[in-house]
Structure formats: structure tokens, C-alpha cells
Amino acid sequence: MQVTMTVNGNEVTEDIEPRLLLVHFVRDVLGLTGTHWGCDTSNCGACVLWLDDVPVKSCTTLAVMASGRSVRTVEDLAQGGVLDPVQEGFMQEHGLQCGFCTPGMLMTARWLLDHDADPDENTIREAIAGNVCRCTGYENIVRSIRWAAAHADGAEQQAAPATDEVTA
Amino acid sequence: MQVPAPFDYERATSVDHVLTLLAERPGDARIVAGGHSLLPMMKLRLAQPEMLIDINDLTDLDYIRVDGDEIAIGAMTRHAGLLSSALLGEHYRIFRDAERVIADPIVRNRGTIGGSLCQADPSEDLSAVASALRATVVIQSATGRRTVDARDFHQGPYETAVGDAEMLVEVRVPIRPGAGSAYEKVERRAGDWAVASAGAFVQLDGDTIKDVGLGLTAVGAPHFTCVEAEEALRGQAASAENVAAAAQLCHDACQPQADQRGPEDYKRHLARELSRRVLTTSIARARGEQS
Numbered sequence: 001m002q003v004t005m006t007v008n009g010n011e012v013t014e015d016i017e018p019r020l021l022l023v024h025f026v027r028d029v030l031g032l033t034g035t036h037w038g039c040d041t042s043n044c045g046a047c048v049l050w051l052d053d054v055p056v057k058s059c060t061t062l063a064v065m066a067s068g069r070s071v072r073t074v075e076d077l078a079q080g081g082v083l084d085p086v087q088e089g090f091m092q093e094h095g096l097q098c099g100f101c102t103p104g105m106l107m108t109a110r111w112l113l114d115h116d117a118d119p120d121e122n123t124i125r126e127a128i129a130g131n132v133c134r135c136t137g138y139e140n141i142v143r144s145i146r147w148a149a150a151h152a153d154g155a156e157q158q159a160a161p162a163t164d165e166v167t168a
Numbered sequence: 169m170q171v172p173a174p175f176d177y178e179r180a181t182s183v184d185h186v187l188t189l190l191a192e193r194p195g196d197a198r199i200v201a202g203g204h205s206l207l208p209m210m211k212l213r214l215a216q217p218e219m220l221i222d223i224n225d226l227t228d229l230d231y232i233r234v235d236g237d238e239i240a241i242g243a244m245t246r247h248a249g250l251l252s253s254a255l256l257g258e259h260y261r262i263f264r265d266a267e268r269v270i271a272d273p274i275v276r277n278r279g280t281i282g283g284s285l286c287q288a289d290p291s292e293d294l295s296a297v298a299s300a301l302r303a304t305v306v307i308q309s310a311t312g313r314r315t316v317d318a319r320d321f322h323q324g325p326y327e328t329a330v331g332d333a334e335m336l337v338e339v340r341v342p343i344r345p346g347a348g349s350a351y352e353k354v355e356r357r358a359g360d361w362a363v364a365s366a367g368a369f370v371q372l373d374g375d376t377i378k379d380v381g382l383g384l385t386a387v388g389a390p391h392f393t394c395v396e397a398e399e400a401l402r403g404q405a406a407s408a409e410n411v412a413a414a415a416q417l418c419h420d421a422c423q424p425q426a427d428q429r430g431p432e433d434y435k436r437h438l439a440r441e442l443s444r445r446v447l448t449t450s451i452a453r454a455r456g457e458q459s
């Protein structure tokens with residue numbers, strides 16, 4: 001069936017099967033592979049993106065359920081070649097190792113900071129309870145989000161790497 | 169990769185629309201709310217509905233409000249809404265206690281109270297909350313609305329009082345002035361289903377327990393409660409001894425099954441210990457000694 005939705009500000013229309021999951025729609029149909037596909041069981045949070053401005057697990061949402069709504073993926077965080085403060089924070093504070101959990105972490109963190117500009121450590125830990133990281137032990141992720149909170153205006157930002165470096 | 173079997177999809181525009189669609193495909197059509205129980209089951213092919221009726225556009229079913237001497241909660245109210253509600257926080261801390269430990273914040277953005285109760289998983293936390301509070305559930309069909317006690321709503325694992333051409337539209341909780349309430353859960357890791365959970369409310373008259381409600385989940389408690397313990401406490405002193413004796417009745421009345429979350433005797437132990445704790449906290453909150 002035909003679906004039309006806004007993805008990262010652009011309207012897209014596609015013909016899909018109702019059983020297609022949103023995570024596969026953004027990755028395989030739209031080619032937005034920043035959103036990761038991990039456990040497939042709504043546990044790990046690697047697939048978190050925003051649906052109508054709320055973080056959801058896209059492995060447990062049908063693409064047709066997003067029709068007529070807006071989707072925001074990790075690709076939309078950096079604007080005009082400048083990293084979002086949460087991306088910058090993960091870079092400054094070594095918030096990732098393998099990076100598999102990172103897109104989901106970033107989308108959850110961005111949403112948290114949009115609703116609580118100065119979260120304490122406990123608030124951050126509760127907010128990311130649906131995002132599993134196998135590498136960092138979470139300490140540096142908490143620091144990264146704290147860094148982003150302290151640099152909300154984007155101060156000390158470096159330019160984002162060119163796109164081809166990111167995908168290489 | 170887990171892929172559901174093919175199905176038709178319709179986006180409902182009103183409750184009447186849902187009921188019409190259900191009536192057209194009796195037994196084949198399923199409502200999807202948050203989808204956080206149904207879609208995982210469809211991905212594992214444990215459920216294979218031929219048609220899904222998406223009710224996420226029914227935003228007029230997303231509310232928490234005072235209605236007479238009850239609090240009315242719309243079926244599409246998400247876990248996140250229950251957690252952040254100031255109204256529920258004021259009247260029933262049990263919701264906030266429970267919602268903090270139901271799944272994780274991202275799942276809570278999608279899952280709904282209607283879906284939780286209709287899923288009727290034997291470990292569902294909101295089923296224990298509804299049972300503890302002796303809530304009622306409003307079910308709508310083409311011929312009108314009927315109200316069912318939460319304790320009669322669940323008719324077995326994954327079975328409810330909702331018929332093929334019906335839909336849950338509202339959950340109603342009586343307002344009990346001065347009541348204290350609480351919820352506690354033991355889980356293996358953050359965001360997991362309960363090994364065991366208990367919830368309670370207590371209303372005091374001086375030092376006497378005027379009314380009390382108990383909810384238990386994941387321990388095979390009939391109707392997610394323990395009426396023996398409630399009856400033992402009603403009209404008695406709100407003392408540690410009486411609470412401990414009632415908690416023992418919860419231990420004895422539940423029928424847990426050993427599984428990967430723990431053996432039977434451990435779950436019985438938790439039924440007793442968690443009941444004791446939530447009753448104690450409810451009493452302290454009713455006395456205004458604890459926030």
C-alpha cells in the first residue's frame with residue numbers, strides 16, 4: 001500500500017507491504033542506514049528514531065503506522081555540516097567504542113535534552129535505560145550527554161567530517 | 169530477521185469505525201495500539217491476524233481526568249502519560265511507582281494502558297495495578313458500553329472479557345480521599361518483565377485500616393490479587409504484625425510457576441516480601457509520613 005510521510009523534513013511516498021517494519025523502511029527502502037537494526041526484539045534501542053517527535057523503537061513499529069506522520073533519524077542531527085551538541089559530546093567524551101548503539105543513544109539523548117536542558121546523572125541513566133551498550137559501560141555516555149548539556153549553544157564545535165568520510 | 173505474516177491494514181478514524189471493521193472480519197481482525205506486545209508476537213508468528221486496525225489516530229482516547237468520584241483514563245493513554253500525570257501522582261502514587269519500572273522509557277512512549285490490559289500477559293504490571301485499585305474497565309460494542317470489574321476482566325492468560333467485535337475504551341479508578349498507595353517490582357535487569365511485583369492502596373481511619381487493595385503479578389495470583397489478605401486487614405490496626413500476617417497469606421495464595429526468571433519458592437518469597445513492603449509504604453503514605 002502507498003505511504004507518505006515526512007522523513008528528516010522531506011516528504012517521501014513509497015509503495016510497501018503493511019508488514020514492513022519502520023527500521024527496514026528507513027534502512028532498506030530509503031537507504032538511511034544510520035538507524036541500526038540490532039536485537040529485533042525491542043530490547044536494545046539501536047533502532048531508536050523519532051516518530052512525531054517522540055523516540056520509538058522502529059523494529060517494533062510498522063512503516064504504515066508512520067504514514068502521515070513525521071520521522072526523524074540520526075542523519076538529521078548534524079545541520080549544515082555542524083554536528084549536534086550530542087554528537088560533539090560523544091566525540092569529546094569518548095562516548096562510543098564500536099558505535100553500534102550510538103545512533104539510538106544520540107536520538108534518545110537529543111530528546112532528553114530538548115525536554116530537560118540540565119539532567120543529572122540519574123536522570124540520564126533512567127532516560128537511556130532502553131538503549132543497551134555492550135562496550136562503554138555507560139560512564140562515558142553519561143559524560144557525553146552531560147557535555148552536550150553544558151554546550152547546548154554548540155560552542156567549541158568542530159565542523160562535521162565530510163559525508164564521504166563518514167560512509168567510507 | 170523476524171517478519172510478520174502478511175495482513176491487511178486499516179487506520180481507524182473513530183471508535184465506531186473500529187467496531188465496524190471488527191464486525192466485518194470477526195475473529196480475523198486485531199486492534200493495534202502501541203504494538204509493543206502484538207508486533208513482537210506477530211514477528212514470532214505467535215499471532216497471525218489477517219487484518220490490523222491501527223487506533224493510533226484516536227487521540228481523543230488519550231486522557232486522564234476526574235469524572236465524578238472517579239479518575240477516567242482513556243485506552244490510548246501511553247505508559248509515559250501515566251508516569252508524568254500530575255493528577256495520578258496526587259491520587260495514586262502506585263501508577264508512578266509502577267510506570268518507572270515498566271519496560272523502558274522508549275517502550276513507554278508507545279505502549280498504552282488499553283493494550284497492556286488487553287494483552288493480559290500473566291506478568292503485566294498494569295493488570296496488578298488495576299486489580300489493586302479495584303478499577304473498572306469500560307468496553308464498547310456496536311450496541312453500547314458495558315463496565316467490567318478489573319478483577320473479572322482477565323479470564324486467563326492472554327484472555328479478557330473483550331469480545332471479537334468490542335473494544336476497551338476507558339479504565340476508571342475510584343477516588344479514595346487520603347489513600348496511600350505503592351508498587352514494587354523485582355526484575356532481573358532494567359526494563360525486564362517482573363520476576364514478581366506487588367501493588368497496594370490503603371485507606372486509614374485513625375490507626376485502623378478502613379479499606380485496602382492488593383495487586384500481584386507474575387506469581388499466578390488469581391485475578392492478580394489476594395482477597396484473603398485484603399479481608400484479613402480490613403478493619404484491623406495498621407500494624408507491622410498485621411501487615412506481615414497478610415503478606416504471608418499472599419505467599420500462601422499465589423501459584424507461581426518456575427521459569428527462567430526464578431524458581432517457585434523464590435517467587436513465593438517475593439510475593440510475601442513485596443506485599444509487605446507495598447502495604448507498609450501505603451500506610452506510611454496515607455499517614456503523610458512518606459512521600
Ligand SMILES: Cc1cc2nc3c(=O)[nH]c(=O)nc-3n(C[C@H](O)[C@H](O)[C@H](O)COP(=O)(O)OP(=O)(O)OC[C@H]3O[C@@H](n4cnc5c(N)ncnc54)[C@H](O)[C@@H]3O)c2cc1C
Pocket residue numbers: 041042043198199200201202203204205206207208243269270271272275278279280281282283284286287291292293294330334335336337359360361362
Ligand atoms: C522490551 C519490552 C519490555 C516490556 N516490559 C514490560 C514490563 O516490564 N511490564 C509490563 O507490564 N509490560 C511490559 N511490556 C509490555 C508493554 O507494556 C506493552 O506496551 C503493552 O503490553 C501493550 O500495550 P500496547 O499498546 O503496545 O498494545 P498492543 O501490542 O498494540 O496490543 C496488545 C493486545 O491488546 C489488544 N488491544 C490493544 N488496545 C486495545 C483496545 N483499546 N481494545 C481492545 N483490544 C486492544 C491488541 O489487539 C493486542 O491483542 C514490555 C514490552 C516490551 C516490548
Ligand code: FES
Pocket residue numbers: 036037038039040041042043044045046047048057058059060
Ligand atoms: S533492534 Fe529495535 S530495540 Fe533492538
Ligand code: FES
Pocket residue numbers: 095096097098099100101102132133134135136
Ligand atoms: S559503543 Fe559498542 S555497543 Fe555501545
